[in-house]
Amino acid sequence: MEKDIQTIEGRGAKPLFDRAYLFRLILPLVAEQFLAMTIGACDTLMVSSIGEAGVSGVSLVDQFSQLMIQLFAAFATGGAVVSSQYLGHGSPDNARMAAKQLFNVAGFIAVALVVICLPLRKPILGLLYGKSEADVMKNALDYFVWILVSFPFLAIYNSSAALFRSMGNSKISLKVSMVMNFINISGNAVFIYGAGIGVNGAGLATLLSRAVAACVMLFLLGNRNNEIYIDKFWKVEVNFPMIRRILTVGIPSGIENSVFHIGKILVQSFMSGFGTVAIAANAISNTIASFSNIPGSSIGLGCVTIIGRCIGAGEKGQAKSYGKKLMQVAYVAMFCTSMAIFILAPVLVRAFNLSDESARLASGVIRTCMCANVLLWPMSFTMPNILRAAGDAKFTMVVSNISMWAFRVLFSFLISSFIIARNPGSTHLALYGVWFGMYLDWIFRGSLFFARFCRGKWLDKKVI
Structure with missing residues (x-):
């Protein structure tokens, strides 16, 4: 890798990161993502013991929850980009100030969401998923309360994890994630199987795990031996110029992520008319398919630190070289995971408490997804993190929004409607239309x- 960077730089510049540093940063991220996905699958598996109505209800809320999670992640990315660039520039005091402002922004948004959404939870879910069956909606409403209350803790955890990644320390978030997920899975066992309180148990376990993780992260960020530390959390210090820098990346990323998931929710909304078989199959398909994305997702998180520091140090050539290498690794790793899941799909699906019809549908959907993942996913979702880390967040926002509405939403509806018209007695087969619309979205945005990466315009953006 060092030789490649020197060749591209054309002047023998000293690489900012060696291979060992990249492994120390990325491997814990892979482990953390795998752990989160595994626990998520176990969570779904435990909820599935309640029945398909429980799985469906939780999956409907999870679509809305993912919208909020991505919103928090967007502002965390904004804070991480600014902090990484300041560290690369050799300005740790400014990096610490950026970190404090990140908590101000994320905390305010999280509390506002709870205050607004908690009393309006029934109209919100009714508007989005009014076509759902009564028992599915009841489970969704019960689960939604606990998830809403957990948002402030989730915002703190995401912001803290992003800051530790900015420092090149991804082991911390891995260790805290292990504690968080252990609490979540143990809580599920106690509340679902022991206390028998169904989806309420799953929600309560999620709330407790996020609260503990947030408190641990705050404690660790108070250590003055860190490059970025925060003391006196309770003292509000507002720095509007720094907030503006964070929002330069955070707002476009937040709009991008929010619109992306609003589109997914709309798709989920009209998909709720496909029946419980399709909803349950879709939930399990998403759970299993997400495992194949772990390498690309982890490398994307690492890109924020690597590319951000390169840009902060003024090493644009190294930024592009590291971007190429990281993308190559993402493709190789995702080929391995996708092919493994393609082969094992029928076996993996049977681990969940699905009807035979839902299991067959989920297996078919997963296999189409694995074929698309190998070619399209890294370019669609790992690559934009490279652009964002340099401050090119507006471009990724515009492309993602156009792609979402023109392809994922519109074509999902058109293809699904066509399938229903051809198979009126098997409406659940329209689920394939939703996923094929998604693949068209990946082709366009990727x-x-x-093209943006190759032309190099992203290297001319300025954040700090």
Whole structure:
């Protein structure tokens, strides 16, 4: 890798990161993502003991929850980009100030969401998923309360994890994630199987795990031996110029992520008319398919630190070289995971408490997804993190929004409607239309992100 960087730089510049540093940063991220996905699958598996109505209800809320999670992640990315660039620039005091402002922004948004959404939870779910069956909606409403209350803790955890990644320390978030997920899975066992309180148990376990993780992260960030530390959390210090820098990345990323998941929710909304078989199959398909994305997702998180520091240090050539290498690794790793899941799909699906019809549908959907993942996912979702880390967040926002509405939403509806028209007695088969619309979305956005990277315009953006 060092030789490649020197060749691209054309002047023998000293690499900012060696291979060992990259492994120390990325491997814990892979482990953390795998752990989170595994626990998520176990969570779904435990909820499935309640029945398909329980799985469906939780999956409907999870779509809304993912919207909020991505919103928090967007602002965390903004804080991480600014902090990484300041560290690369050799300005740790400014990096610490950026970290404090990140908590101000994330905390305010999280509390506002709870205050607004908690009393309006029934109209919100009714508006989005009014076509759902009565028992599915009841489970969704019960689960939604606990998830809403957990949002402030989730915002703190995401912001803290992003800051530790900015320092190149991804082991911390891995260790805390292990504690968080242990509490979650143990709580599920106690509340679902022991106390028998169903989806309420799953929600309560999630709330407790996020609260503990947030408190641990705050304690660790108070250590003055860190490059970035925060003391006196209770003292509000507002620095509007720094907030503006964070929002330069955070707002476009937040709009991008929010619109992306609003589109997914709309798709989920009209998909709720496909029946419980399709909803349950979709939930399990998403759970299993997400495992194949772990390498690309982990490398994307690492890109924020690596590319951000390169840009902060003024090493644009190294930023592009590291971007190429990280993308190559993402493709190789995702090929391995996708092919493994393609082969094992029928076996993996049977681990969940699905009907035979739902299991067959989920297996077919997963296999189409694995074929698309190998070619399209890294360019569509790992690549934009490279662009964002340099401050090119507006471009990724515009491309993602156009792609979402033109392809994922519109074509999902058109293809699904066509399938229903051809198979009126098997409406659940329309689920394939939703996923094929998603693949068209990946093709469009991935092509534009690749062109942007090759042209190098992203290297001319300025954040600090």
